[in-house]
Amino acid sequence: xxxxxxxxxxxxxxxxxxxxxxxxxxxxxxxxxxxxxxxxxxxxxxxxxxxxxxxxxxxxxxxxxxxxxxxxxxxxxxxxxxxxxxxxxxxxxxxxxxxxxxxxxxxxxxxxxxxxxxxxxxxxxxxxxxxxxxxxxxxxxxxxxxxxxxxxxxxxxxxxxxxxxxxxxxxxxxxxxxxxxxxxxxxxxxxxxxxxxxxxxxxxxxxxxxxxxxxxxxxxxxxxxxxxxxxxxxxxxxxxxxxxxxxxxxxxxxxxxxxxxxxxxxxxxxxxxxxxxxxxxxx
Numbered sequence: 001x002x003x004x005x006x007x008x009x010x011x012x013x014x015x016x017x018x019x020x021x022x023x024x025x026x027x028x029x030x031x032x033x034x035x036x037x038x039x040x041x042x043x044x045x046x047x048x049x050x051x052x053x054x055x056x057x058x059x060x061x062x063x064x065x066x067x068x069x070x071x072x073x074x075x076x077x078x079x080x081x082x083x084x085x086x087x088x089x090x091x092x093x094x095x096x097x098x099x100x101x102x103x104x105x106x107x108x109x110x111x112x113x114x115x116x117x118x119x120x121x122x123x124x125x126x127x128x129x130x131x132x133x134x135x136x137x138x139x140x141x142x143x144x145x146x147x148x149x150x151x152x153x154x155x156x157x158x159x160x161x162x163x164x165x166x167x168x169x170x171x172x173x174x175x176x177x178x179x180x181x182x183x184x185x186x187x188x189x190x191x192x193x194x195x196x197x198x199x200x201x202x203x204x205x206x207x208x209x210x211x212x213x214x215x216x217x218x219x220x221x222x223x224x225x226x227x228x229x230x231x232x233x234x235x236x237x238x239x240x241x242x243x244x245x246x247x248x249x250x251x252x253x254x255x256x257x258x259x260x261x262x263x264x265x266x267x268x269x270x271x272x273x274x275x276x277x278x279x280x281x282x283x
Contacts (some may be wrong), residue, residue, distance in 0.1 A: 045192030
């Protein structure tokens, strides 16, 4: 009896242990993994870009310094000039020496003032044109561009993105030679999260040429006072209306003058006919 009772107790313990074992744990983990994959594949972030002075200044400075590497080009020119200067001094052609020295100083000035040159160009641009707003939609499948002029959206799969650059303020994604500028400021995100945006781009950066520059590329802070575009456009509209009014007045004066001439011509015709009849009778 004791043996039977012992066996019964052992069987109850085994059954209890079996009941406590989470049989559904593995399927639950698989379901969670599938949910994570689904969430990753359905990431969507809508980002706006202000195509303004700040955006274009960062882009132009980055392209000139780190993509086109204009410093190397200028350095090559300076080396050629240095060689020419040495040769000109040896052969004692001092006029050529002076010209080369002036050109070398000009190149050095251009190298040191590239940011100021960009500032002048952008100032001239935005004194005439107001900034635009561009919208991009990023998913794990591709990019949708909503043109600033209100045209039809353009879709690109990630395979068309050839290389990716990153600086603290922006991402630069290139479709061949066409750049897509992505502002990394969280305030620019319309839909989705910054984490999803960075995750999408980071995933693609592992598959393409990628370059990270983790430093500020500008020497001077971005400062620009935009003009009152509404007042400018109103003044232009008034000027256009005044010109149209003057042209209309000139046309009306011309028409009126032509009408007066026609009336005079019509009034003179009976007199001429009467004179001709009189002369005929006299003859």
